[in-house]
Amino acid sequence: MKITSNFDSGNIEVLQADSPDNIQLAIRKDNQSDFYQWFHFRLSTEHAQEHTLVITNAGDSAYPDGWKDYQAVASYDRQTWFRVDTEYDGKALTIKHFPEAESVYFAYFAPYSYERHMDLLHQAQCDYNCQLVELGETLDGRDMSMLIVGEPEEGKKKIWITARQHPGETMAEWLIEGLLDRLLDEDDGVARALLAKAVFYIVPNMNPDGSVRGHLRTNAAGMNLNREWLTPSMEKSPEVFLVRQKMLETGVDLFLDMHGDENLPYNFVAGTEGVPSYNDRITQLENLFKQTLLAVTPEFQTEFGYDLDEPGKANMTVATAWVGEQFNCLAYTVEMPFKDNANLPDEAYGWSDVRSMKLGQDMLPAVLAVVDKLR
Known part of the structure; x- marks a missing residue:
């Protein structure tokens, strides 16, 4: 029996693995940070019996409440990720699974590999309507x-659309893949109407270093990129510095930043009601965007989400707040669950890579609804 995470986005430490019913594991912290929650590892075994894998340090992770009602995902072919029996007792997370093959992968959510990221970029650039631009380099090069x-x-x-400032939130790049698939479809009326009115600037992965390293939330230097937007630097947060610089060159009329939430089992958005320049125009745009998305897909809802910021009390180091204030534009953080969508549950797969892609496709009608009113 062997357990390894020595691959792209892998993360686990093996404390003990002397029998299938006694596998003790721990999640490794992000580099130069105390954040941890993302895990991704492979179990190889010849034992035809149930295996009990205990992640012993789950209770001290970044978001321990996220383990409640959570189920890990597993895959035999690294293509289809299904949910497996998982329990949390307030301290440890216990995964129980009877492997049906010699090798099985486990992860916090369906991984989005760096190779798939590169494929996404280069397949997209083959479309006549798409250009691949390199903004610079990360700390890992x-x-x-x-x-x-x-x-x-x-x-x-x-x-402007960005994703994976927090690298463990892989559903964000799955969403981008779905959105791009529809946006580049020449036979799709919504896509054609949008491209007649707008240009899209899309950063599918804001944090490639953290993604490959198997981080939950930070880059190679241990920086939470979504707290770097007010004063980014090439020394600590070049990812934000470079994207922000390009935004200042092009301007921004609409900004969507894709994320995943550990705790809440819903899809929702968070806006800019706390920034100094927030006004009735932005309120109307927010409402139109949400109303359209509600009409397009039952996967979206507005009842559950984050508490609203008080006027003038927004955290201006966060991307959505900084962009919304800097450009006086509609700006939304889009959140998806690591668990399942409680309003539309799927026992076998939960919220998944495929559902994330479909939500990405469904984002475009909401963008189309507001595009003529953005300025």
Whole structure:
């Protein structure tokens, strides 16, 4: 029996593994940080029996409440990820599974590999309407890549979409893949109407270093990128510095930042009601965006979400707040669950990579609903 995480986005430490019913594990912290919650590892075994895998330090993780009613995902082929029996006792997370093959992967959510990220970029650039732009490099020397979809012309709206500031929130890049798939479909009326009115600037992965390292929340230097937007630096947060610099060059009329939430079992958005420039125009745009998304898909809801910021009390180091204030534009953080969507549960798969992609496709009608009213 062998357990390893020596691969892209892998994260686990083996404390003890002397029998299938006594496997003791721990999640490794993000580099130079106390954040941890993402795990991704492979179990190889010849034992035809149930295996009990105990993550002993779950109770001290970044978001321990996230383990309540949570089920880990597993895969034999690294393509289809299904939910497995998981229990949390307030301290340890216990996964029980009877392997049906010699090798099985376990993860916090369906992983989005760096190779798939590169495939996404280069397959997209093959479309005549899409350009791949390199903004610079990360601390580990990886490319900071952006896709420009549409032909920049005077009068067109500038729509910016980012994902995976927090690398363990892989559902965010799955959403981007779905959104791109529809946006680049020449036979899709919504996509064609949007590209006649707007140009999309899309950063599918804001944190490639943290993604490959198996981090939950930070980059190679242990920085939470979604707290770096007010004063980013090339020394600590080049990912934000480079994207922010490009935004200042192009301008922004609409900003969507894709994330995953450990605790809440719903899809929801968080806006900019706490920034100094928030006004009735932004309120109306927010409401129209939400109403359209509600009409398009039952996966979205507005009853549950984060508490609203008091006027003038927004955290301006957060991307949505900084962008919304800097450009006086509609800006939303989009949150998806690590668990299941409680309003539309799926016992076998929970909230998944496939459902994230479909939500990405469903984002475009909401963008279309507001595009003419953004300025």
